[in-house]
Amino acid sequence: MRVKRGFKARRRRKKVLKLAKGFRGGHSKLFRTAADTVDRALAYAYRDRKACKRDFRRLWIVRINAAARMNNLSYSKLIHGLKIANIDLDRKVLAELAISDPNGFAHLAGIASQQA
Template sequence: MVFTSAVQLAKRAGLDQYWKKRRIFRLSAHYYGRARNCYVLAIRAVHRSLAFATKARKFKKEDMAQLWETRIAAGSEQHGVKYPHLREGLHRCNIHLNRKTLADLAIWEPYTFRVG
């Protein structure tokens, strides 16, 4: 962007600050107290909540993987097969199903884990 005068440059800088603050206030709109209206407190609260959200995405993946493994183990042990033996048998038969699919099978089609 080309500025033909110093006045236009100054106006542009003000607009940048406005939109920067507006973005923070939009993210902090649901907070209580001064963290909602005071920019210094709002920016701290928003950065903190974004950091927690980043960690939560990782923990959500770990929690879902653990839930899937629990469901698969329960479905296989219901028919007398241990989870490691089930995974080994599937691998030897070249059946490549991920944990999510196996967990869905354990819930909706429990007889697929039956031996023989």
């Protein structure tokens, strides 16, 4: 006897096609191509959530290093001096401080250079 699989299969297909909304051509209309494209898109999304964190950290470090060198200090000496002085600012905040408040950053750099 033939089994048509009923609502379970339809629910699975609708879920995939809903995720494929916005894709071009058959990638949003045909189940098999949509399923392949959605799998790849989800894998890229998972990978790039991790990569985004890495990329922003690299950007912050570049900005902090540039600001530190304007104050005659290397990045590593700045971070080491701040750690010894028990100043717990993360790299995101330090980078924002370097851009928006150069005088405040220079004050922190002065403290770090005394410690190092």
